[in-house]
Amino acid sequence: MQVQPYLMFDGRCEEALAFYAQALGAQTQLLMRFRDSPEPPAGECSASAAVPGDKVMHAELRVGETTLMASDGMAGGHPVFNGISLTLSVASEVEARSRFDALADGGTVVAPMAKTFFSPAFGMVNDRFGVSWMVLADSAPG
Template identity: 45%
Template sequence: MYVQPYVFFNGRCEEALKYYTEKLGAEVLLLMRYKDAPPSPDPQNQPRPGLEEKIMHATIKLGSTNWMASDGHCDPQAGPMNGFSLSLTADDAASAEKYFNALADGGQVMMPFQPTFWSKGFGMLVDRFGLAWMVTVPEE
């Protein structure tokens, strides 16, 4: 058994995937848009008009981890993402700081990347898409 994060970007999924691909080296393994789905037999469970080009489901590989993402329902009343963080463990301090700085660009740093008593480098931030990250260097 394993657990994978499934992140809903509320209409910004394509932008987020492009950013993570460029800045972190992520790879999009699968991408399905709402227009690609067969019609639902339930008339009460139809996608809202205007979502046709939005991402219904994507699978992303980042390092050795696969995770999933979607635009979700693009609800203008949706609140911010909260209650979780993705934890990115880099191979070394230089890579970790590079990833941290890339994710922090346009986001909000909660704890600057710095040495701690448990790691040669650790930092926390919320990226430009509202996704919380903890970036760390593994113990040696």
């Protein structure tokens, strides 16, 4: 069994995929656009305003050993990512600081990168899309 985050970017999915490729070295594994669907939208999608065909219906993004799923969703609002954070665990303090700074570009630092009792480098940031991240370096063996 797996639990995989599915992020709805409300029309900014392609921009988010490019940002995460640059900031995290993420790779887009799959990208399907609404225009490529062999079936008309169902449920809430059919009741909403027409979604432009070039928008992302579904994408899979590989970040290290994790797959995130993403979509433009049903345009018409602003994505809200309250009550959840994605945690990025990296091998070194240098990488933690680098990834944190990349995610913070255009975003909001919630807790600056600092040494803690559980990590040599830990920080919290909301990226430019509103996704909450906790970035930490693995503790040195001891």
